[in-house]
Amino acid sequence: MSNLTTQLRPLLTAAFIGLLLSTSSSLAEDAGNLYNTTFDINAGLRYFERQCSRCHGFDAxxxxxxxxxxxxxxxxRASSEVGIFNIIRTGIPGTAMLPVAADVADAQVWQLVAYIGxxxxxxxxxxxxxxIVSGAGLFTNKGACNSxxxxxxxxxxxxxxLSRVGERRSPEELLSDMLTPHTDVAPRWWTMRVTDNDGVVREGLRMNEDSFSLRIMDNDANLWSYPKNQIASFERLETSTMPSYSQTLSDSEVDDLVAYLFSLRKEN
Ligand code: HEC
Ligand code: HEC
Structure with missing residues (x-):
């Protein structure tokens, strides 16, 4: 089995650079699959049952x-959605895998891609x-993620x-959560740096904010409430407080954590 991290690390970097450079380019690859809702996946499944299952089986x-x-x-034969799209569109020459009929709409092919995905x-x-077992150990010991x-x-x-993080993040996303700096952080996880009228500075997660007051939670889980008229200044830091683990954990340790996090789901 190949190593997930070494495979994905260059991909992630490329994707990140691509993101910076590609705002104006319009390659089909950049858009990804726009037909990826539950509705699309079900439509893809039905089409698959009709056209593909006789060879690939009903369970695929x-x-x-x-x-x-x-x-x-x-x-x-394919490592991306676009790759799967192309296989379905053009078939695999010299094999029983024929292209879909030319009049099948791109949208329908993307629905098949969504279903396969x-x-x-x-x-x-x-x-x-x-x-999974090593990942669970790293989570509380070396990684100290539980802090x-x-x-x-x-x-x-x-x-x-993270009790059910495996349900909402793919292995690739979990990997990038740990390795790449978080440039796109939900407001819930923004940090506020508050200087009160006495010049005391405190930093913490923004818990509540309204016109009159501001409440933050510091690293030791202490809550600090400030009437806004007693604040000299405040600054909002929209980056994540989570450090990147690309230097501090080895590739195989990161793989272990991905396996562990991906296994975290609702008990069945
Ligand atoms: C007549 C039999 C047949 C039908 C029908 C068929 N396939 Fe295939 N498919 C194959 C075979 C055989 C291969 C493997 C070809 C090879 O790589 O040698 C294949 C390969 C593939 C692959 C590449 C798999 C990989 O591991 O890279 C995908 C994706 C795929 N098929 C999707 C579909 C979809 C979607 C449909 C329905 C629209 C479909 N196939 C219909 C026979 C079929
Ligand atoms: C200093 C606090 C801190 C530490 C230590 C930390 N994280 Fe995080 N982590 C965060 C915050 C804040 C976020 C949410 C903002 C973001 O996405 O970066 C987050 C987000 C995540 C997410 C995405 C969760 C989701 O629901 O999207 C994962 C997965 C994750 N962390 C895993 C880990 C792992 C594994 C470790 C240990 C190797 C770790 N974190 C250590 C603060 C931390």
Missing amino acids: KGSDETGAPDLTGRLS SLSTDPANIDLPGS CHMIDGQGGRQGPD
């Missing part, structure tokens, strides 16, 4: 008889390189509760 797990591969894990985010189909994050009622409040 492939069939030895037809030689059509399993589509629920990592694909061998949904298969590989089903945890039952994902085989991650890291170890800011709560899981099942244990841990800090300086970051989001």
Whole structure:
């Protein structure tokens, strides 16, 4: 099994640079799949059952008889949504995998892409390189992630509760959460730096703010309330307080944490 981090790290960097450079470019790849709602995934599923399942199987797990591969894990011929789109659109020359009929709309092909994509985010189909057990250890020991994050009622409040983070973040997103600086942080996690009328400076998460008062929580979870007329100045820091772990954790440790976080879901 290859190492997820070494594979994705260059991709993430490229995506980040792409983001900075590509505001005006209009490559199809940049837009990604716009047909990716639950509705689209279901439409893709129905189309798949009609046109694709006779070779790939109703569960999309492939069939030895037809030689059509399993589509629920990592694909061998495509590593991106655009790659899958192109396979469906143009087929794989010299194989039984024929292109879809020319009059099938792009939107419908994207719905198939969305359906295939949904298969590989089903945890039952994902085989991650890291170890869940080691990841759980790193979370509380070396990583000290629990100083800011709560899981099942244990841990800090300086970051989001991660008890069910596996349901809302893909392995790729979890990896970038840990490695790349957070340039796009929800207001809930902004930091306020407040200087009161006596010149005392305090920093903390912005808990409440209205016209008359401001409340922050510092690193030790103490709450500080300020009537606004007693504040000399305040500054809003819209970056994350979470450090990047690209230097402090090894690739395999990051893989372990991804495996652990991705396993965190509602108990069935
Ligand atoms: C007649 C049988 C057949 C049908 C119908 C068929 N496929 Fe395939 N498909 C194949 C075979 C065989 C391959 C493997 C070709 C190869 O790589 O040698 C394949 C490969 C693929 C791949 C690449 C898998 C990988 O691991 O990279 C995708 C994606 C795919 N098919 C999607 C579809 C979709 C979507 C449909 C329906 C629109 C469809 N196929 C219909 C036989 C079929
Ligand atoms: C100093 C506090 C702090 C520490 C330590 C910290 N985080 Fe975070 N983390 C945050 C904050 C604040 C956010 C929300 C803002 C953001 O996305 O950056 C966050 C966001 C995240 C997210 C995204 C959650 C979501 O719901 O989108 C993940 C995953 C995560 N952290 C994992 C970790 C892991 C794993 C570690 C330990 C290796 C760690 N964090 C250590 C503060 C922290």
